[in-house]
Amino acid sequence: MTRSTPGAAGPARRTLRSEVLLVLALSLGADAVGAVISFIGSVTKPGPLKNQAATLVTTQAPGRPWLDLAWQLFGVATALIPVALVAHLLAREGAGMRAIGLDLRRPRSDLVRGAVIAAGIGGTGLALYLGARAAGFNLTVVPESLPDVWWRIPVLVAAAVQNAVLEEVIVVGYLLRRLEQLGWAPMAALVASAVLRGSYHLYQGIGGLVGNMAMGVIFVLLYRRWRRVGPLVAAHALIDTVAFVGYALLAGKVSWLPT
Template sequence: MHTQSYEVEARPEDRTWRSETLIVLALSLGASGVSALISFVGSVTRPGALKNQAATLVGSQAPGRPWLDLAWQVFAIASALAPVALVAHLLARERVGLPAIGFDLSRKGWDLARGVLVAAFIGGSGLAFYLGVRAAGFNLTVVPESLPDVWWKIPVLIAAAVQNAVLEEVIVVGYLLRRLGQLGWTPTAALAASALLRGSYHLYQGIGGLVGNMVMGIVFVLLYRRWGRVGPLVAAHALIDTVAFVGYAVLAGKVGWLPTG
């Protein structure tokens, strides 16, 4: 009896979406994940406890040269958003655009209100978690900013916070979940991939950065699936980072509970 085997060929669009997704990640947060892993290996193999090492998030690029420093800061923020422009282009080619993932101004008040609520919950619990894991020796001391005291310091910190929020939520939640769904991934597998990716590029901060951001990633995916929009997540993330950056700039060295590295 002859048995004929059949191979299911991948649809052309599947191959396109798969390669497209890998390229987007290689140009953005996937590459950041690899960089964070290398950085973490360097930290754990360096003499001394992790908590005695510092991970600076927004630092000076040209110490003592404020105008050149400002130019580098603006360049870094703008270039980091290039993958978001690529995602916008790719979604436009699908004839859906960024509104398909809920990144538009059609419901800006609704997005902001929910973002404030999410930020209040995630921000407070995240700070407590960070202080705990750092004290336990599983995390580096996170230094949110080390910019000089110049006129553009606060605007740059706010811009950096917004850039982080837009880049991460558009790519790690909206775009990635859309593509994985189109490729036939189960909702659970897609959630795990998104959360693991978010945790991976925070590994340079230590195990606490990895685990804490994976938990945040799970929460954000669940909220995205409930609301169908990344807008509230962008708002929440931007508020969390703005409070962290500006709060550190104001409080560092003035309160005993805030590690300064």
């Protein structure tokens, strides 16, 4: 799946490979392994998948809202440590996060592009999820189960932004840069990024795997066109914010939304 590239042989290549494996082991690679184990548990459990739930943002201290808030903020902050590691590694390289397009040079353009992407992908993703669940290929995804307290919506938005930053920085900007430096062919790198994105969503079911792989292909192509993860972060954050907050507001009030 790889091809040779001049000027990146020997110890330098081994160092880059080790770095990529370590970054993934501390972040989305570990999540992918956990998702596979979770999916095996789901498919071997009696009953259809749609009768099982995959909860994304859940309470950490039932009945103790202030402690729950502390745990929610702690979870968001610690989930972003791999992003800080990537920023450190890119800075040591002399490139910085600007090299993958996560900066404030084009905030309006990034947000507009992100909104357009979110509008295109969001509805399609919802339709795919509902279809996969109805066909028995997906668990019921419960975006949130937080208590109805004042910090519920802010925490959901923070979780959406955290997901977006973590995933797009690691699985698009960082991974594609390193695979290119290691001499991977463009198509092989695209497949690796898309498969990784799909795999850590497998806990949701086959629909989560396939839908996120398709999203991964689109995001890689857009990143290569714009050379910026900023629009992808904006799009992902908007998609997850609508999913989390929309579920919080609509669950139990509309018939088409599984709960």
